[in-house]
Amino acid sequence: MNDDKQKISHLLDEYSSDYFEKKAIDDLLDDVNQQYCLSRYQMIGQAMRHELPDEINTGFSQEVMSKIRQTETLMELDMGQKKAHSTWRWEFLKPLAGMAVAASVAIVSITLWQSVSFTPGSSASDVSFASVEQQKIEQLVNRPIQVAVPASTSLGNAKLNRINKGMHWKVIRDAPGLERKLNAYLINHTEYSKSMQGLIPQARVAGYGAEK
Amino acid sequence: MGTNLLDAELVKRTQEGDSKAFDILVQKYQHKVINLVGRFVNDHSECQDIAQDSFVKAYRAIGNFRGESQFYTWLYRIAANTAKNYLASRSRKSPAYTVEVEDAEHFEGESGLKEYTTPENLMLTEEIKKTIFKAIEALPEDLKSAITLREIEGLSYEEIADVMDCPIGTVRSRIFRARDSIDKELRPLLE
Numbered sequence: 305m306n307d308d309k310q311k312i313s314h315l316l317d318e319y320s321s322d323y324f325e326k327k328a329i330d331d332l333l334d335d336v337n338q339q340y341c342l343s344r345y346q347m348i349g350q351a352m353r354h355e356l357p358d359e360i361n362t363g364f365s366q367e368v369m370s371k372i373r374q375t376e377t378l379m380e381l382d383m384g385q386k387k388a389h390s391t392w393r394w395e396f397l398k399p400l401a402g403m404a405v406a407a408s409v410a411i412v413s414i415t416l417w418q419s420v421s422f423t424p425g426s427s428a429s430d431v432s433f434a435s436v437e438q439q440k441i442e443q444l445v446n447r448p449i450q451v452a453v454p455a456s457t458s459l460g461n462a463k464l465n466r467i468n469k470g471m472h473w474k475v476i477r478d479a480p481g482l483e484r485k486l487n488a489y490l491i492n493h494t495e496y497s498k499s500m501q502g503l504i505p506q507a508r509v510a511g512y513g514a515e516k
Numbered sequence: 517m518g519t520n521l522l523d524a525e526l527v528k529r530t531q532e533g534d535s536k537a538f539d540i541l542v543q544k545y546q547h548k549v550i551n552l553v554g555r556f557v558n559d560h561s562e563c564q565d566i567a568q569d570s571f572v573k574a575y576r577a578i579g580n581f582r583g584e585s586q587f588y589t590w591l592y593r594i595a596a597n598t599a600k601n602y603l604a605s606r607s608r609k610s611p612a613y614t615v616e617v618e619d620a621e622h623f624e625g626e627s628g629l630k631e632y633t634t635p636e637n638l639m640l641t642e643e644i645k646k647t648i649f650k651a652i653e654a655l656p657e658d659l660k661s662a663i664t665l666r667e668i669e670g671l672s673y674e675e676i677a678d679v680m681d682c683p684i685g686t687v688r689s690r691i692f693r694a695r696d697s698i699d700k701e702l703r704p705l706l707e
């Protein structure tokens with residue numbers, strides 16, 4: 305303990321090497337008894353120089369540090385509330401934003417399917433809507449094709465015959481409800497490609513070309 | 517080694533987030549700041565509050581302290597401005613209003629009785645002063661000379677060694693022994 309007090313006395317007069325001083329400060333900050341000792345040594349010098357006030361408040365530094373901690377706590381609470389409020393708002397809006405985007409895409413998909421014009425020879429891209437060539441559909445419909453299908457068919461009233469080269473489906477285009485069913489298929493099978501632009505709808509359409 | 521390197525190191529550690537370092541600075545300068553504020557404000561409890569607010573302001577602004585001046589000079593300005601702002605907010609017309617910051621330490625302030633809220637602290641202060649001076653008087657002459665040359669005259673260890681015609685190590689030892697002897701009398705009053 306005497307060595308510690310000597311170090312404090314030297315520290316007070318700043319007669320130490322750089323390393324020794326830093327080490328002494330480390331020890332001082334970790335030991336409250338050394339801090340009290342430093343405070344008393346300082347008080348001795350202040351009394352000799354008549355620098356002591358008429359009334360000493362021995363709890364002054366504790367009151368100051370307490371005020372500082374209160375100020376820091378209030379600032380942290382304020383920052384935390386602001387952050388939580390902005391986080392809450394963003395977390396709440398994200399699913400709503402997603403649903404709004406999905407709904408608008410679905411509406412656009414339906415609108416485009418109903419009004420899209422098909423160009424012969426146009427190539428279907430990965431992100432194109434309902435890429436069925438109208439001309440091929442006409443050809444398919446008018447060509448006599450012998451098709452064989454299982455009895456349980458989702459096409460309902462479509463007439464099918466077996467041919468020699470595998471199985472094909474004949475689509476009777478003017479079959480009642482066919483267009484409605486095709487539209488429903490496209491809507492139900494709309495998918496979303498993973499692209500940099502975000503949600504982009506696409507649909508997989510089973511090709512029913514007769515050349516296969 | 518120059519003066520106030522201890523302050524510089526404590527400020528640096530405070531800026532790094534160590535509030536205990538700032539606590540030591542508060543203990544070191546609290547009486548000086550209170551004395552300074554007391555030249556503007558008579559009421560003792562208000563003086564304490566203003567002094568404490570000055571330290572709080574200094575802590576919050578410590579990140580802006582670049583070390584271009586001594587820490588106490590910077591703290592002094594904060595305390596003087598805090599006291600002047602307090603007076604302005606109370607709308608007092610006082611000669612202290614027009615005192616320049618640089619002259620504040622020499623300003624006598626308002627005359628009149630000061631208000632003390634804690635008579636016990638007043639008695640304790642008197643007791644502390646009396647104990648210290650009594651302990652100094654009781655010191656051996658070489659110890660009394662060494663500590664007087666250091667604390668009152670502000671001489672360096674080398675200068676004291678030159679005055680007292682002894683090695684620097686002896687000076688260092690004498691000053692420590694003087695402090696330790698006085699502290700033995702002072703410590704019971706503060707525990």
